[in-house]
Amino acid sequence: MADLFDTSPPDGTSTAPRAPQGQGPRPLADRLRPAALAEVIGQTHILGPDGPLTAMIAGGTLSSLVFWGPPGVGKTTIARLLASETDLHFVQISAIFTGVADLKKVFEAAKIRHRNGRGTLLFVDEIHRFNKAQQDGFLPHMEDGSIVLVGATTENPSFELNAALLSRSQVLVLERLEPRDLELLIQRAEKELGHALPLDGPAREALIGMADGDGRALLNLVEQVAGWDPAQRIDTATLTTRLTRRAAQYDKSGDQHYNLISALHKSVRGSDPDAALYWLARMLKGGEDPRYLARRITRMAVEDIGLADPQAQALCLQSWETYERLGSPEGELALAQAVVYLALAPKSNAAYTAYKAAMKEAARTGSEPPPKHILNAPTGLMKEQGYGAGYDYDHDAEDGFSGQNYFPDGMKRPVLYTPVDRGFERELKKRQDWFVKLRAKRQP
Known part of the structure; x- marks a missing residue:
């Protein structure tokens, strides 16, 4: 019996179909x-x-x-x-x-x-x-x-x-074809056609670029160029005028979406403004929603710059608002400026790391209550239970710092936030070290 969608002849060998009579040659x-x-x-x-x-x-x-x-x-x-x-x-x-x-x-x-x-x-x-x-x-x-x-x-x-x-x-x-692979494909096509393409060197390279790693797309372009006057030598300008560049592959909900935003994020984290701008442009060219990019850029400021430059987050929010007011394409420049600023800003994920560590501690300690001395006591019963007893009002303490415990009773004090010695966090580290010394001095 014949198989549905079977393109092979009865003996099982694989042959390409012939063009029906009256139709043109096979592609x-x-x-x-x-x-x-x-x-x-x-x-x-x-x-x-x-x-x-x-x-x-x-x-x-x-x-x-x-x-x-x-x-x-x-x-x-x-x-x-x-x-x-x-x-x-x-x-x-x-x-x-x-x-x-x-x-x-x-x-x-x-x-x-x-x-x-x-x-x-x-x-x-x-x-x-x-x-x-x-x-x-x-x-x-x-x-x-x-x-x-x-x-x-x-x-x-x-x-x-x-x-x-x-x-x-x-x-x-399977990987996209490299330029050398596509050049070999052109040579095979020229042999099949019986003549060379009427392109100068730069135009030939431009044709390969238009294919964007897709061999089938390249051969479709070659087929168009092959029909041009072989006596006329085509340069890059003429080629790009006559042919439409193949749109770059970009799926806003698929792998390309996640791969390219990852590339943008890591370029910012790696302090490379040129690479960051390139991936931003790739996503915008692919039709990505600039609002999505604005949100992710703001996330980068929070995660990777953090308190090393507190202005970074504010600048991202301003660029987001600027885009909302200007729209595309003018507003996209504000996003580009934010990306450059983030890439060149001092980096710290100390607050991000501290937050994740705090979440782990919260999960580990469950429903442990705060120590009673930092709880309010609006009723007499609560006062009798010791709520608020022994609380030290920090503004009344020397240096505005009492050094008292704010973690649950019996919980070993963790160190969650460890600022880096970069940017504004260098100053925060000095402050933290100062408070650590005062706490050690004032706690029994």
């Missing part, structure tokens, strides 16, 4: 699809001599896999070639267009094929689009050996895939 990206894993450009960390896929093929033990990586880096191509080189029947489906009934047909066909002595490599594009129950549906067929699952996703599998599915699969990260 360049399809014509250049490698015929063997050795022809794949890039991904040498998994396909090289010591790569995990090389070892699997050599050992004849291909396990279920999850390919995690950006678009246009070869996930589909590698899956198809794996099937060919391990003599598995190749079936491709997309989680976007496949329902439960379709999956049942695919699984039933794989079972029949398995009983006849042939395995199936089931390639599932956008596998993260399946819900948790649908993902569970793959498990029995993976366990009985009727399918080898190869899933492809652009999202973090740790967040998007079931733990049970992940435990039965090996996650392999």
